[in-house]
Amino acid sequence: xxxxxxxxxxxxxxxxxxxxxxxxxxxxxxxxxxxxxxxxxxxxxxxxxxxxxxxxxxxxxxxxxxxxxxxxxxxxxxxxxxxxxxxxxxxxxxxxxxxxxxxxxxxxxxxxxxxxxxxxxxxxxxxxxxxxxxxxxxxxxxxxxxxxxxxxxxxxxxxxxxxxxxxxxxxxxxxxxxxxxxxxxxxxxxxxxxxxxxxxxxxxxxxxxxxxxx
Ligand SMILES: N[C@@H](CCC(=O)N[C@@H](CS)C(=O)NCC(=O)O)C(=O)O
Numbered sequence: 429x430x431x432x433x434x435x436x437x438x439x440x441x442x443x444x445x446x447x448x449x450x451x452x453x454x455x456x457x458x459x460x461x462x463x464x465x466x467x468x469x470x471x472x473x474x475x476x477x478x479x480x481x482x483x484x485x486x487x488x489x490x491x492x493x494x495x496x497x498x499x500x501x502x503x504x505x506x507x508x509x510x511x512x513x514x515x516x517x518x519x520x521x522x523x524x525x526x527x528x529x530x531x532x533x534x535x536x537x538x539x540x541x542x543x544x545x546x547x548x549x550x551x552x553x554x555x556x557x558x559x560x561x562x563x564x565x566x567x568x569x570x571x572x573x574x575x576x577x578x579x580x581x582x583x584x585x586x587x588x589x590x591x592x593x594x595x596x597x598x599x600x601x602x603x604x605x606x607x608x609x610x611x612x613x614x615x616x617x618x619x620x621x622x623x624x625x626x627x628x629x630x631x632x633x634x635x636x637x638x639x640x641x642x
Contacts, residue, residue: 430454431484433474434633435461437598439494439534440481441629445591446498448625450505456632495530498588499523510587518582522589525574525581529592533571536564537599564600572610579619586623594620598630 430447434440434456447454459465459480466478475482475492483497484490491497502511512522539546539560546560547553571593575581581589594617600606607614620626 429486431457433457433459433471433480433482433484435459435466435480436635437633438480439595441595441598441626441633442494442588442591443481443483443497443501444629444632445595445623445626446501446510446588448628449510449586449588449591449623450501450508452501452505493530494534494592495526498526498592502588509584512582512584512587518584521576521582522587525589526592528570529589529596533567533593533596536560536567537596540564540601541599565606568597568600568606568610568613572613575612575616579615581616586620590616590620591626591629593617594626 430452432440432443432447432454434444435458438461444454444456459471461480465471466475466480471482472478474484474490477492479492481494481497482490482492483501485500491500498511502508502513505511506513512519516522539556543553543557543560544550546556577583577585580586581593593613597603597606597613597617607617621630
C-alpha cells in the first residue's frame, strides 16, 4: 500500500487524484505544516527536502517531488491511460508539460503565495508579489494556448497533466477572473473537477471549517 503525506490544499492534490485514477491502494497521512511537522526529524527522514507531498511506496522507499511521483506512478501502473508510457507518441509531450507545471508553475505559485520568501527585506515583498501575479497569469496563458485536446491537455484525453494544471488553478487568488479570460482552460478545469478522482482529492484537501470562538 502507498502512503501519501499531505496537507490541506497542498501539492498532494495531484498525487491523490492520480492514485485515485490508477485505482491504487493508498492511505493518507496528514502532516501539519502550520505546526512545522514537515521540518521535524521524523519527516525529514522521509523527505529530506522538507516538502509536501511525499509518497511512501509499498516496498518502503519514500520519494518527494510531484513530477517524480507522478512519473513513477505511471511506470508502476503501466496499464493506466492517465500517464503515457515510454514508446507512446505523446510520452515526450507528457514529460515536457509535467516538468513545466512542476517547476515553473509550482515555483510561481510559491512566489504568489509566499512573496516574503523571495525578498531580502520587507520593502521588496510587494514587488515580488506583483511580479509573481504577472508571471502566474502568463503561465496560465501558456497553459491555455498549449491545450492540444478538445477538452484535456493531451489529445488522448484525461491525464495527470489535467489534474496538475487544475490543482495549480486552485491556488490563484481570483480563480474566477482568471478562468473567464481563458475559456479553454476553464473548460478543462470544469471537466477535471467533475472527475471522481479529482473530486475525491479536492474534497480531502479542502480547508477545514474553523470553529467559531465562544
Ligand atoms: N517542487 C516540489 C514543491 C513542493 C512544495 O513546495 N510544497 C509545499 C506545500 S504545497 C511545501 O512543502 N512547502 C514547504 C514550506 O512551506 O516550508 C514538488 O513539486 O513537490
